[in-house]
Amino acid sequence: MVRLKCIINYDGSQFSGFQIQPKKRTVQGALETALTKMHKGEYIRIQASGRTDTGVHAKGQTIHFDSAYDIPLYNWKQALNTLLPNDLYVKEVEYADDSFHARYDVIEKEYRYYVWHESEPDVFKRNYAYYFPYELDIRSIQAACDYLEGTHDFTTFSSAKATTKGTKERTLYQVSCEKKGSEIEFIFRGSGFLYNMVRIIVGVLLDIGQGRRQPADIMDLLAKRDRRLVGETVPSEGLYLWNVRYDEKR
Template structure:
């Protein structure tokens, strides 16, 4: 068996998430069906760098799988890219050591969250940006963002249903970019993120920008370790997994 690492992108609109489920269409499920066909019916298991929820997108999700045949890399990439559904793209493929694991060796992840603030809303972005129709003070949001940087217990920003006990994470980058007059992009880079953590962070920042929380409230919310202290969970369609970093491979 040969271990392949692949970087994939997908439009999460019509998926129930990345992880295989008993019911519902998933990215992992579609990839495994295609790979099994390519392997003449042999079951192929795909491992991802992490889960993404329903309607969440990816520009740089990383997967690995063991395949019984060593193929030229572009041939493998092209076959996988063209035989998977049109809402999945396979960007890169390489053969890696059998010790590589897409999930367990992750060093950092980068996510972006796109927010449509246009009036009226754009019908063409409805699946690719979360819409927020209310007034926002962007200076207050900018003031609050640096308070997320560093190592903290992010229990207040973790949705219920998580089985993870250690909720300490380190955020290296938290910034807001005004893409144009109708769209804002949040970027978060860290060593890992909890269940729905980024969507809760964005929901909290929007509450600050709308004047319903003070701009200096983030340290208090973090210290409380109480999900009820943070803002609502932002809608999933604005969230993108942009990059997954591996120290040994990426030299990051």
């Protein structure tokens, strides 16, 4: 038995999210169908670094699974990509330690969020960035990003529906915002993220960019730990699970 770790990409626009659901097209469903076919009907269960919602994309989602097959890594990659639909791609396959776990061993995740910041929408961007035509003060947003970095209780910035037990304290190593041509790129690197956390934070950052709040309000919002104080979750099409890091020593 070997444990395999894979880095996968997917265009989330045609998937009903990551997690398997009856009669829905999901990333987990597509991966397990391909693996089960490769294993002649034996059900192969995968574990991912975490779920992603409907419409959310991934550049560096990471999964693991166990197999009795002893085949070269390159052939694993080839075989899987041949069986997968073309909006899901296995970028890397490697052997992992038997104790490796794609979810429990995460030490850092990076998410990015893209905003299409033009006066008119672009049909080619509709599934890949959030169309936001209003004026924004990027410097204010950047100032607010600085307040978000560090270790905080992010209750205010997580879905009220969240089922997470235990602490809502997380550490953000990087929160940044940059205008790149017609797009605005937000980068979030952190120890972990609560449900909807990136999309709720981006909503608040866009409020700040419009002058509806001040950058320093972030401190107050964090301290109050109340989801009702902030606005709507921005749409899923702008969100990308960009990278997942594990302890290299393992």
